[in-house]
Amino acid sequence: KQEVTQIPAALSVPEGENLVLNCSFTDSAIYNLQWFRQDPGKGLTSLLLIQSSQREQTSGRLNASLDKSSGRSTLYIAASQPGDSATYLCAVGSYNTDKLIFGTGTRLQVFP
Amino acid sequence: NAGVMQNPRHLVRRRGQEARLRCSPMKGHSHVYWYRQLPEEGLKFMVYLQKENIIDESGMPKERFSAEFPKEGPSILRIQQVVRGDSAAYFCASSPHARETQYFGPGTRLLVL
Numbered sequence: 001k002q003e004v005t006q007i008p009a010a011l012s013v014p015e016g017e018n019l020v021l022n023c024s025f026t027d028s029a030i031y032n033l034q035w036f037r038q039d040p041g042k043g044l045t046s047l048l049l050i051q052s053s054q055r056e057q058t059s060g061r062l063n064a065s066l067d068k069s070s071g072r073s074t075l076y077i078a079a080s081q082p083g084d085s086a087t088y089l090c091a092v093g094s095y096n097t098d099k100l101i102f103g104t105g106t107r108l109q110v111f112p
Numbered sequence: 113n114a115g116v117m118q119n120p121r122h123l124v125r126r127r128g129q130e131a132r133l134r135c136s137p138m139k140g141h142s143h144v145y146w147y148r149q150l151p152e153e154g155l156k157f158m159v160y161l162q163k164e165n166i167i168d169e170s171g172m173p174k175e176r177f178s179a180e181f182p183k184e185g186p187s188i189l190r191i192q193q194v195v196r197g198d199s200a201a202y203f204c205a206s207s208p209h210a211r212e213t214q215y216f217g218p219g220t221r222l223l224v225l
Contacts, residue, residue, distance in 0.1 A: 031211050043218040044155075044203065089154065098168060098210050099145060099157035 002027045002094045006103035013110055019077040021106045023090035028068045035064050035075050036089040038105070044089070048075070080110045114139070116206050116217035117186075124223045125194045133189040133220045137206030144187040145214060146172075146179060149201040158202075161187060162210075194224045 003026045013019060023033070032051050036044040048057045048064040050073070056065040063076040077084060087107045091100040117136040125131050137144050146158040148171075157171040161181035172179065176194075181187040191198055201221050205214035 032213060034213070036216075041221075043201075044216045046216070049213060091155075093211060093214075095211065098143075098160050099171070100147075100155075100205075100214055101157070102147075102155040104154040 002030075002092060002097065002101045004090060004092050004101050004103040006088075006090060006106050008106055009104065010107045011109070013080060013108075015080060015082060015110055015112050017080050017110075019080050019108070021075040021077070021088050021108070023073040023075070023103055025071045025073075025092045025101075027094055027096065028071055029095045030068065030092050031095055032093045033064075033066055033073050034091045034093075034100070035062075035073075036091065038087045038089060040087075047088075080108075082110050082112055085109050116204060116215050118202075118204050118217035118220050120220060121218060122221050122223070124225065126225050127195055128193050131191040131194050131198070131222055131224075133191075133202050133204075133222070134186045135189070135204030135206075135217060136186040137204075138215055141206035141208050141215075143207045143210060144181050145205045145207075146187075146189050147203045147205065149203065149219075151200065155203060158189075167210075191222075194222075196224050198222060199224045 007022045034049045035047045050066045061078040087105045089105045091102045147155045149155045159172045159179045160168040176192045178190045201219045203219045204217045207214045
């Protein structure tokens with residue numbers, strides 16, 4: 001059974017810091033992994049999607065890496081800004097099931 | 113190509129009433145997934161449907177909840193005799209084929225008074 005864990009659960013940093021958010025999963029037989037952003041009371045914004053054949057994806061100040069063998073993904077946020085404050089979720093698509101398994105999220109606060 | 117549409121965006125029901133949540137998948141997508149996010153919790157899978165068929169309903173409560181995806185029209189998640197514990201955000205996602213990228217709708221926020 002696939003389990004997805006995100007560490008840390010919460011993070012508060014000053015503006016300008018570079019951040020690393022972690023996502024680990026127990027079953028390496030995945031077809032993709034996706035990082036989402038969710039603002040309070042809002043929907044999901046897809047940030048980065050990594051297919052199982054890829055090692056990383058980049059979009060602006062965001063970089064996500066994937067290491068299937070160790071069951072880990074990291075989301076790197078460069079030069080954080082107060083507007084980055086949100087909850088970040090990772091979700092794993094596994095071959096042994098058709099559903100996405102979500103982590104519990106990292107709640108990020110970037111203060112000026 | 114419009115994204116996944118969900119309506120209503122907000123729904124208020126009194127205990128005992130019925131709630132109907134609608135999801136229109138992206139054009140060309142025949143696979144629909146429903147997820148629920150309880151307050152202060154992560155998203156949990158409820159049900160997976162492919163046109164006219166329920167493929168996996170392992171995450172859906174056995175009583176009061178049902179889902180359908182007819183040949184024509186949107187997918188419907190139906191909650192009968194709602195209780196306060198049903199208050200949550202319900203998200204729908206669609207994909208063109210199984211085990212491919214799922215695209216999410218904006219969600220329906222259900223509040224049961």
